[in-house]
Structures are given as structure tokens and as C-alpha cells.
Amino acid sequence: MATASFRVWRGDAQGGAFADYTAEISEGMVVLDAIHRIQAEHANDLAVRWNCKAGKCGSCSAEVNGMPRLMCMTRMSELPLDKPITVEPMRAFPLIRDLVTDVSWNFRAKMKIKEFKPRKPDAPDGTWRMAQEDVDRVQEFRKCIECFLCQDVCHVIRNHQLQEDYIGPRLFVHTVALEMHPLDTENRIADLKKSQGLGYCNITKCCTKVCPESITITDNAIIPLKERVVDEFYDPLRMLARLVWPDSKPPG
Amino acid sequence: MAEYQTYSHDVLVIGAGGAGLRAAIEAAAGGGKVGLVCKSLLGKAHTVMAEGGIAAAMGNVDDRDNWKVHFADTMRGGQYVNNWQMAELHAKEAPDCVRELEAWGALFDRTKDGRILQRNFGGHRYPRLVHVGDRTGLEMIRTLQDHGIHQGIDVFMEHSILTLLKDDGRVVGAFGYDSERGRFHLFKAKAVILATGGIGRAFKITSNSWEYTGDGQALAYDAGAELIDMEFVQFHPTGMIWPPSVQGILVTEAVRGDGGVLLNSEGRRFMLDDIPENYRAQTADNEEEGWRYTQGDRNARRPPELLTRDHVARCIMREVRDGRGSPHGGVFLDISWIKRKIPNSEQVIIKKLPSMYHQFKQLADIDITKEPMEVGPTTHYMMGGIRVDAESQESTVPGLFAVGECGAGLHGANRLGGNSLSDLLVFGKRAGAYAARFAKEHQFGRIDDNALETASRTALEPFATNGAAQVESPYQIQQELQEMMQDQVGIVRMHADMERALEGIARLSDRARRVRVTGNRQYNSGWHTALTLRSMFIVSEAITRSALERRESRGAHFREDFPGPDPSHAKFNLAVGKDSGGGMQVRQAPIPEMRSDLRQVIEEMK
Numbered sequence: 035m036a037t038a039s040f041r042v043w044r045g046d047a048q049g050g051a052f053a054d055y056t057a058e059i060s061e062g063m064v065v066l067d068a069i070h071r072i073q074a075e076h077a078n079d080l081a082v083r084w085n086c087k088a089g090k091c092g093s094c095s096a097e098v099n100g101m102p103r104l105m106c107m108t109r110m111s112e113l114p115l116d117k118p119i120t121v122e123p124m125r126a127f128p129l130i131r132d133l134v135t136d137v138s139w140n141f142r143a144k145m146k147i148k149e150f151k152p153r154k155p156d157a158p159d160g161t162w163r164m165a166q167e168d169v170d171r172v173q174e175f176r177k178c179i180e181c182f183l184c185q186d187v188c189h190v191i192r193n194h195q196l197q198e199d200y201i202g203p204r205l206f207v208h209t210v211a212l213e214m215h216p217l218d219t220e221n222r223i224a225d226l227k228k229s230q231g232l233g234y235c236n237i238t239k240c241c242t243k244v245c246p247e248s249i250t251i252t253d254n255a256i257i258p259l260k261e262r263v264v265d266e267f268y269d270p271l272r273m274l275a276r277l278v279w280p281d282s283k284p285p286g
Numbered sequence: 287m288a289e290y291q292t293y294s295h296d297v298l299v300i301g302a303g304g305a306g307l308r309a310a311i312e313a314a315a316g317g318g319k320v321g322l323v324c325k326s327l328l329g330k331a332h333t334v335m336a337e338g339g340i341a342a343a344m345g346n347v348d349d350r351d352n353w354k355v356h357f358a359d360t361m362r363g364g365q366y367v368n369n370w371q372m373a374e375l376h377a378k379e380a381p382d383c384v385r386e387l388e389a390w391g392a393l394f395d396r397t398k399d400g401r402i403l404q405r406n407f408g409g410h411r412y413p414r415l416v417h418v419g420d421r422t423g424l425e426m427i428r429t430l431q432d433h434g435i436h437q438g439i440d441v442f443m444e445h446s447i448l449t450l451l452k453d454d455g456r457v458v459g460a461f462g463y464d465s466e467r468g469r470f471h472l473f474k475a476k477a478v479i480l481a482t483g484g485i486g487r488a489f490k491i492t493s494n495s496w497e498y499t500g501d502g503q504a505l506a507y508d509a510g511a512e513l514i515d516m517e518f519v520q521f522h523p524t525g526m527i528w529p530p531s532v533q534g535i536l537v538t539e540a541v542r543g544d545g546g547v548l549l550n551s552e553g554r555r556f557m558l559d560d561i562p563e564n565y566r567a568q569t570a571d572n573e574e575e576g577w578r579y580t581q582g583d584r585n586a587r588r589p590p591e592l593l594t595r596d597h598v599a600r601c602i603m604r605e606v607r608d609g610r611g612s613p614h615g616g617v618f619l620d621i622s623w624i625k626r627k628i629p630n631s632e633q634v635i636i637k638k639l640p641s642m643y644h645q646f647k648q649l650a651d652i653d654i655t656k657e658p659m660e661v662g663p664t665t666h667y668m669m670g671g672i673r674v675d676a677e678s679q680e681s682t683v684p685g686l687f688a689v690g691e692c693g694a695g696l697h698g699a700n701r702l703g704g705n706s707l708s709d710l711l712v713f714g715k716r717a718g719a720y721a722a723r724f725a726k727e728h729q730f731g732r733i734d735d736n737a738l739e740t741a742s743r744t745a746l747e748p749f750a751t752n753g754a755a756q757v758e759s760p761y762q763i764q765q766e767l768q769e770m771m772q773d774q775v776g777i778v779r780m781h782a783d784m785e786r787a788l789e790g791i792a793r794l795s796d797r798a799r800r801v802r803v804t805g806n807r808q809y810n811s812g813w814h815t816a817l818t819l820r821s822m823f824i825v826s827e828a829i830t831r832s833a834l835e836r837r838e839s840r841g842a843h844f845r846e847d848f849p850g851p852d853p854s855h856a857k858f859n860l861a862v863g864k865d866s867g868g869g870m871q872v873r874q875a876p877i878p879e880m881r882s883d884l885r886q887v888i889e890e891m892k
Contacts, residue, residue, distance in 0.1 A: 046808060060530060061530065062528070062530060062531050062532060062650065063529070063530075063531045064649070067531045073761070073811060074759075074761040074762075078759065078760070078761065078803055078804050078805070078810075078811070078812030079803060079804050079806075081808070081809035081810065081811060082811060083326075084495070084496070085326055085331075085332075085495040085496070085497065086330075086332070086335050086495055087532075087535065088335070088535045088536075088645060088649075089645065089649075090334055090335055090421075090424065090641065091326075091330040091334050092330070093326065093327065093330050107648055107649070109648070109649070130808070131808045131809040132809070134809050136466075137327070141327075141328060141435075141441075141443075144435065149433070149436045150390065150391035150432070150433070152389060152391070161385055161388070161401070161402075162388065162400075163399070163400030164393075164396050164400050165400060166395065166396045166403075169393050169394070169396055169418070173393075173418070173419070176393065176418075176424075176425060177421065177424075179334075179424070215393065217391075218391075
């Protein structure tokens with residue numbers, strides 16, 4: 035059986051360093067299996083967050099050889115074994131311990147987004163009618179497993195630490211899913227511009243690249259939202275209308 | 287005494303999967319203060335893995351469906367040892383619970399006229415499962431989560447509960463720790479709802495994650511509550527088996543619902559050879575009819591691959607045992623064959639089963655549109671659990687409620703696919719409402735400092751540096767328990783094996799006293815594993831003792847030494863409780879006679 039060497043980040047908020055381990059590699063193994071093996075055999079207290087081990091829950095996010103990945107979906111066979119594999123925590127978030135980071139900001143930021151508000155039911159029995167195409171249109175965004183890899187890689191968060199004024203790619207995806215929901219009647223465009231920092235995104239598409247669910251975040255979520263902001267705030271006729279009727283909801 | 291922080295809530299919910307979230311939302315709706323504690327981050331619980339759908343007799347696809355058919359299907363699937371009152375409430379209330387979810391933003395696939403689409407599933411007579419592709423669980427938990435965060439609920443993520451606290455016979459709180467720093471927390475509450483899910487981690491091959499160690503069942507048992515039906519562990523027939531690292535990961539039943547067939551190494555569709563008597567009238571006995579059923583032909587009977595999970599799992603075991611298995615010890619599940627029936631089969635498969643396509647492609651290098659999958663049984667779901675009152679979900683201990691997988695009764699000896707998500711909604715709502723009502727009628731209780739002292743001291747024992755001569759690793763003990771339960775109390779059970787398992791559990795729990803962990807209390811996975819061993823011993827013992835006691839085969843419980851059902855055993859559930867000496871006792875709890883109108887429903891649907 036082949037063995038692989040690993041450099042795994044060990045430490046907490048005070049600091050840390052890479053520690054070297056080796057693990058036996060069997061067929062079909064993923065990075066999370068190797069981390070578990072290291073944990074069981076060499077480092078019982080190694081901190082790692084995981085759940086489903088099938089790419090569905092988005093818990094085991096980390097940076098493998100410098101790339102933000104889900105450890106459970108990263109096959110050992112796709113990594114070069116001739117040099118050590120580095121496994122580090124997501125660097126954009128405060129470290130709790132080893133591979134586990136404090137991602138609670140994402141949950142707090144989500145609460146700032148106005149919740150779903152449906153239109154009146156279509157049928158007398160209180161139910162709605164929708165076309166399958168309208169349901170299909172938002173599926174891409176509803177696939178999101180909240181692994182926060184897109185947040186991890188976004189330079190507005192990672193390098194500029196603008197968390198207070200910015201919600202990040204994951205939550206733009208969440209917003210677009212609500213905005214394009216066939217039943218939703220809420221308007222979240224002003225918030226995106228004023229307090230959620232949509233303008234900070236300069237569409238470098240790093241988020242799209244790392245999404246394990248292959249959501250085309252930049253093109254399909256962020257750019258359409260930017261277009262809506264432009265329509266609503268920079269359309270000359272609407273700007274004029276706002277001057278005359280400052281409190282009115284924009285038409286259309 | 288170790289330091290701890292104190293919180294007070296009218297209702298404390300432990301567990302934040304579908305059941306816990308739904309219960310918390312309902313409890314908060316009454317205006318009370320609600321706390322929600324979960325071992326993982328919010329939205330990561332196993333509900334997220336549910337692929338098939340939510341069973342609800344809405345009749346949108348086949349108007350012959352109604353609550354009576356759903357009720358009869360659930361009882362037949364459970365081999366009539368279900369709590370029939372729960373089965374009735376469940377069948378009647380599930381459709382409204384689905385509509386409620388839609389009002390909170392869930393998006394389901396649609397019929398041509400724009401209503402909610404429903405799909406076929408094992409054991410359900412008509413297309414009944416509300417779904418969105420094969421990621422219904424994600425849709426459900428995210429909807430509940432995104433709605434729930436705006437209801438003023440206090441969420442405690444990555445907190446685990448060590449013990450429930452009692453005062454004068456009723457539950458008045460819980461004591462636990464957080465993963466992040468290992469600090470202790472006291473949660474005072476007027477009512478507590480357990481929604482901790484299953485026990486899959488007691489077995490080696492399982493679709494369950496590390497969380498499912500039977501915490502809720504063990505907490506309730508320790509608090510004096512009764513458990514029932516613990517012998518009924520569902521082994522889902524189709525888990526991944528290759529490569530080894532993915533062993534146990536679920537392959538949704540929807541693959542079979544959409545036309546997938548099971549084949550042995552000889553290429554034979556072996557399920558056609560073994561259709562049980564009580565399902566013969568409604569099961570297709572030829573390939574053509576089975577295919578027509580999956581394509582929505584209302585006059586066709588369902589293919590034998592969609593027989594109940596217990597039966598399909600045993601048929602797969604038999605094929606493997608008799609040397610007709612696949613190369614890695616399972617059988618083949620083939621959906622790619624439908625290319626012989628429809629022109630654009632590849633697109634159809636990817637559209638209908640996107641996450642299965644993705645899962646096999648990425649984890650096993652298998653393209654399911656072109657080649658068969660290899661599958662075998664995997665420990666999936668616990669039918670048994672905390673005994674509850676059907677209407678209120680209150681356990682046998684006042685102030686303690688239980689819901690979802692950690693509760694018991696609805697599913698009897700075998701759960702139908704799709705009946706879990708509906709269970710979470712229907713009884714989550716009920717538990718939340720009744721716990722809130724209980725909280726209104728009661729005050730906070732007195733907290734016993736001794737109980738906190740004992741709990742914190744016990745929890746810190748694995749860090750002790752003295753005493754243990756031979757130090758044990760928590761992972762090693764856990765692994766040995768899993769292997770033993772898999773081999774000796776698994777899909778096929780024998781008296782002698784299970785006697786040995788009982789001895790094994792005693793030996794392991796003795797060794798567990800010497801478990802020691804390294805490092806500190808900060809996010810220490812070794813320590814967390816050590817702290818779950820006790821729950822795993824309790825549920826393993828309860829499963830084994832109950833399985834020994836049920837000297838027949840029924841539903842998911844199969845005894846090689848008693849291979850058939852015994853009608854006299856249909857009259858009771860097995861209830862597990864703590865006796866006065868602290869030992870575990872099993873008693874027969876008679877099943878109350880079914881109301882005559884419900885009996886008539888079952889007769890009509892036969």
C-alpha cells in the first residue's frame with residue numbers, strides 16, 4: 035500500500051505551525067479519510083469539522099495544497115504524492131483550532147437579508163401554481179451547501195476584511211435565489227447597494243472557481259444582481275422619480 | 287465545581303435537523319423563549335442527506351391517493367406494530383405540513399398544471415413523494431433554517447449535551463459543553479425536546495455521520511424514559527460499497543423509483559424471483575410492467591425493486607452469500623439500461639438524479655448514465671427510540687419530549703422511504719406546540735448541583751493523568767463496538783451471536799473507563815469521541831436485548847433462528863427501561879387495540 039506525507043496545520047488563535055504526518059493510502063481514498071487516519075493513529079486531538087462525507091453538507095472545507103476544497107470530495111489520486119500534501123484551515127476566517135475555523139460571521143450576515151415573502155396564494159385552497167421552468171431557473175442557487183469556500187477565497191473578505199459592510203458570494207447567491215423565487219415579493223436591491231457591499235465585488239470569479247457545487251456564482255448570481263442595482267439606482271428616469279417622490283417604491 | 291454559563295429558556299430543543307428546527311419554530315410561534323442546541327453547525331444535520339422526498343398524500347399526481355391509503359401503506363410497511371395513532375395523524379397532517387413549507391419558501395418540482403409534483407417510492411401505493419430532484423432534504427433543512435433564524439430562536443451551534451436534569455420527576459434542563467473551547471453550559475428549561483436523530487454510528491457500515499451516536503435515546507434512558515422498538519434498525523439496501531472509503535454512503539431509492547434495476551453477477555434481475563405474499567397483488571412480476579410503472583402508467587404495478595427496504599436488503603444479502611454478488615461484495619444497480627427505452631436517457635438521468643450522478647462520478651469514477659453501480663446494504667435509520675405519546679410527543683418522563691428519528695412509534699418494524707421527512711414536519715410541529723404548552727403550565731425547576739458536579743467530573747475523566755494502567759484510545763473502542771454490532775447484531779441475527787455481543791458490550795464499556803485523550807479541551811475530536819461512547823453502549827445494549835427478546839422475524843428485524851413472523855408477536859412492542867438497580871430491562875408493552883374505523887381502512891386497502 036502506498037503512503038503519503040502530509041503537512042497539517044496545528045494551532046489555535048494564538049499561532050501555529052505545520053506538523054508532518056504520514057498515512058497509508060488505499061484505493062479511492064479522499065483527503066478527509068487521510069486526516070481521519072492521522073487523527074486515529076497519530077493525533078487523537080486533531081481538530082477537524084466534518085459530517086456527511088459525501089459532499090452534501092459543506093462542513094469539511096479546508097485548503098488542500100493551497101486550494102480551497104471540500105476534503106471529502108478531494109480524491110488522493112488527483113494529488114501529486116511525490117511531495118507532502120498541505121492541509122490548512124480556511125484562511126479568511128478566525129482559527130479555532132487546527133483545521134477548524136470560526137465561520138459564525140456567515141450565519142450572522144445571513145440574518146441581515148430580508149426573508150422570503152410570498153405573494154398571495156393563487157388558489158382558493160391557499161396553494162400556489164408555478165411552472166417547472168420557473169422552479170428550474172433558481173435550482174442552481176438552491177444547490178448551495180454553505181461550505182463557505184467562496185467566502186474564503188473572496189479577496190474582499192480574505193484580504194480586506196470588509197465583513198461589516200459586505201455579505202460575500204455565498205450570500206449573494208442566497209439573495210439571488212430569493213429575488214428570483216417565483217413567489218417572492220420582497221425587494222432586496224437597495225440593501226445590496228447600501229449595506230451589503232455588492233459594489234465591492236469586482237468580478238474576479240475566484241468564488242466560481244472553487245464552488246464544489248459548480249454554481250456559476252459570478253455570472254449567474256452576482257452580475258444579474260449588479261444589473262438590478264444599476265436599473266434601480268442609476269436609470270436616469272428613476273433617479274428623477276426618486277427626487278420627486280423620495281419615499282415611493284420604484285416602479286416596475 | 288467546574289465553571290459553567292447558565293441560560294434559561296421556556297423550551298429547549300436539542301438537535302437541529304428537520305425535526306428540531308420544525309419543533310423550535312413551532313415552540314417560538316407561541317411567544318416563548320426557545321433555545322436550540324446542535325452538535326454541528328446549523329444546516330449540516332443529516333436531514334441534508336435525504337434524497338427521495340417527503341411522503342404526503344396530496345393526490346396531485348394520482349387522485350386515488352388520500353390519507354387512508356398512506357395510513358395503510360405505513361402500517362403494512364411497519365408490519366402492524368406501529369403506533370397506529372401516530373400513523374393516522376401523520377397521514378392526515380403531512381399534506382398541510384408540506385404546504386406550510388412551501389409558504390416558507392421551499393421550491394418543489396411541479397406537475398404540468400403547476401402544482402407540487404409527486405414521485406413513486408418503495409412501499410407507497412401511489413406517487414406520493416414531494417421532491418426537488420434528488421436533494422429534497424437540503425431544500426427542507428435550508429427552508430426551515432432560513433425561516434427559523436428570523437423567529438427569535440437562540441441557536442447554540444457545536445454544543446453537545448451530557449445529561450438531562452430533573453427536579454421532582456420532571457425534566458428541568460440540560461447540561462453540556464461547547465466544542466470550541468470545551469466550556470460547560472447549563473440550559474435551564476421548562477420543557478425539553480430531544481431531536482437528536484439516529485444511532486447509525488453503532489454499526490461499521492452506515493450512511494450516518496459521526497453525530498449519530500444515539501445521544502437522545504441515551505439521555506432519555508438515563509432520565510428514566512422508556513425506549514421502544516429498539517430491535518428495528520433499518521439497513522438501507524443500497525449504499526455505496528466501492529471504493530472502501532465511501533462504503534455506506536447512501537444511494538437513493540429514487541434510482542429505483544426512476545427505473546433502476548438490481549442485477550446479480552449473472553445479469554439476472556433477482557428481485558423478480560422473490561415477491562412476498564402480502565405484496566404480490568401490487569407488485570409487477572415482469573420487466574415490462576415495472577418499467578411502465580416508473581413511467582407513470584397508472585394501471586401498472588410497481589417493480590419489485592420498490593418492495594420495502596428490509597426485504598430488498600435481505601435479497602441482496604442472499605445473492606452475495608450464494609456467490610452471485612458483484613466483484614466487491616454487493617450487487618449491481620443499473621439505471622443506464624433505460625437507454626434501451628428512451629432516446630435521451632443520459633440527460634434524463636442527470637436531470638432526475640443530479641447528486642447521484644455527481645457522487646459516483648467524483649467518488650467512484652463511475653458514470654451512472656453508462657454503467658451500473660455496485661451497491662450493498664448500509665445501516666440507515668432507527669425505527670426505535672424514545673417512547674412518546676402520539677399527540678404530544680411527550681416521553682414517559684414529564685417535560686421531556688422526543689421527535690424525529692430519536693422518537694419512535696410511527697414506523698413500526700420498518701420505515702417507508704419518504705416517511706421520515708414527513709415525520710419530522712408533522713411531529714416536529716406537534717412537539718413544539720405541546721412543549722410550549724407544557725412550558726406555559728410550569729415554572730423553572732430547581733437545578734441539582736450534585737448532578738452538575740457529577741456530569742462535569744465524568745466528562746473530564748478522559749483527561750485524567752493518573753490511574754489507568756492500560757490506556758485505551760476512544761477511536762479503537764468505537765471501532766471495535768462498530769465491528770461487533772455489524773457482525774453480531776446486523777442484518778441477519780442469531781441468538782448465540784447476540785449473547786456474545788452483550789458480553790462484548792460489557793467488556794468494551796469496562797475498557798472505556800480507561801480511555802484517555804491527549805491535548806486540551808479546545809475542539810478535541812478524541813475527547814468528543816470518548817464522551818459519546820456511553821450513549822453508544824446504551825443504544826447497542828438496548829438493540830441487542832430487544833433483538834434477543836423478539837423471537838421472530840418482522841420487518842427490519844430478521845432472526846435466522848426464527849425466520850418467519852409469529853402472529854403472537856404482533857401484539858406487543860418491546861420497551862426498554864432502567865430498573866431500580868440501574869440495569870437494563872426489556873418488557874413487552876401490549877399494543878392497544880386499533881380503532882374499528884382504522885381497522886376497516888386497512889381491510890379495504892389489502
